[in-house]
Amino acid sequence: MTDAIHPQDITGLILAGGRGSRMGGVDKGLQNFNGLPLALHALMRLGPQVETVMVNANRNLSAYESFGASVWPDASADFAGPLSGFVAGLERCETPYLLTVPCDTPRLPLDLAERLAQALVNDDADMAMAAAPEVNAQGQIELRSQPVFCLMKVTMLENLVAFTHAGGRKIDAWTNQHKTVLVPFNAPQDDPLAFANVNTLQELQNLESQPA
Numbered sequence: 001m002t003d004a005i006h007p008q009d010i011t012g013l014i015l016a017g018g019r020g021s022r023m024g025g026v027d028k029g030l031q032n033f034n035g036l037p038l039a040l041h042a043l044m045r046l047g048p049q050v051e052t053v054m055v056n057a058n059r060n061l062s063a064y065e066s067f068g069a070s071v072w073p074d075a076s077a078d079f080a081g082p083l084s085g086f087v088a089g090l091e092r093c094e095t096p097y098l099l100t101v102p103c104d105t106p107r108l109p110l111d112l113a114e115r116l117a118q119a120l121v122n123d124d125a126d127m128a129m130a131a132a133p134e135v136n137a138q139g140q141i142e143l144r145s146q147p148v149f150c151l152m153k154v155t156m157l158e159n160l161v162a163f164t165h166a167g168g169r170k171i172d173a174w175t176n177q178h179k180t181v182l183v184p185f186n187a188p189q190d191d192p193l194a195f196a197n198v199n200t201l202q203e204l205q206n207l208e209s210q211p212a
Contacts, residue, residue, distance in 0.1 A: 005117035009096050012046045012053040012113075013089035014039055015082055015148060016064065016103035017074055027060050029103035031201070034208055038198070040067050041106035049113035051095055055103075056085035081169050082148055083160065090157040099151045104197045107212070108149070109185060116151040116183055123181040127152040131182045132195040145182055146195050147171035 016029035016039050029039030036044075039055065047053050055064045055071045064071045072092055074084040082100070089098050097120075099113055109115070112130065120128040130149035133141045148171065156178070163174050185194060191212075198204040 003121075005097060005121055007049060007113065008051045010050040010099050010113055010117065010151070011089070011093045011095045011097070012043075012050040013085065013093075013098055013100045014042050014046065014053060014055045014069070014103050015085045015100055016055055016057040017085050017088075018081075027057075027063075028198075029055075029057065030060060030063055031198075031204060033106045033198075033204060037063075037067075038106055038204075039064065039103040042101055042103055042108060043067055043069060045106075045108050045110060046099070046101055046112070049110070050099060054089060054092065056088050082171055083164050083169060083174065086150075086152075086171075087157070087160055087164060090152075090154055090160065093154045096154055097151055098154055100148060102148045102197060104199070105195055106198075106207070107191055107194050107196060109190070109194045112149065113151070115185070116149075119181045119183045120151055123179070125181040126156060126178040127175055127180040128183055129175060129180055130185055130195065132185045133192065143184055143186055145172070147175065149195070150175065 030037045033041055043053050053069050055069045057064045057071050058073045061071045072088045074088055101108055116128040128151045130146040131143045132146055134144045136142050168174055196207055198207055
């Protein structure tokens with residue numbers, strides 16, 4: 001059994017390295033949500049839960065640095081997806097664990113790190129991934145994994161580098177090769193919009209209009 005994981009054992013990583021294709025190519029993390037950039041919302045909510053926070057971004061690096069976080073681009077210049085951000089974070093992580101979150105989920109749980117860490121310890125797992133209720137194609141609510149909300153051991157770096165060098169791109173395809181515990185965030189007190197992400201400007205406006 002692994003010892004308890006404390007906030008000082010975890011580095012947070014905000015993934016802001018995407019193309020923002022569905023937003024017309026804008027830098028999604030810098031779009032304002034209730035007056036502040038999306039990525040800054042993520043940093044403000046994640047920061048108190050971990051030792052330090054880094055940002056993975058591939059453009060406008062100085063804008064992200066102005067948030068007071070260290071900023072690291074992907075090693076490759078082809079917007080290779082979230083796993084490239086995972087690699088960038090793991091390479092520079094100075095704590096035993098890395099917790100990744102996307103830049104476009106401004107209501108992420110304030111107890112995300114604590115619950116993922118507890119589950120990772122309880123299951124003696126390599127990774128812990130959030131799962132949240134979503135409406136499926138049939139209009140029913142089901143619990144679905146949220147792969148970009150992932151707490152992992154930094155010792156996973158070498159394996160992940162090998163996976164991506166072999167052409168791997170999907171988070172699930174990688175995490176399924178390891179002991180990964182899913183952590184449900186569907187308790188009555190949980191915010192049903194905690195994992196609501198915004199891919200279009202319309203979705204951004206819609207989420208802004210929802211009461212916190």
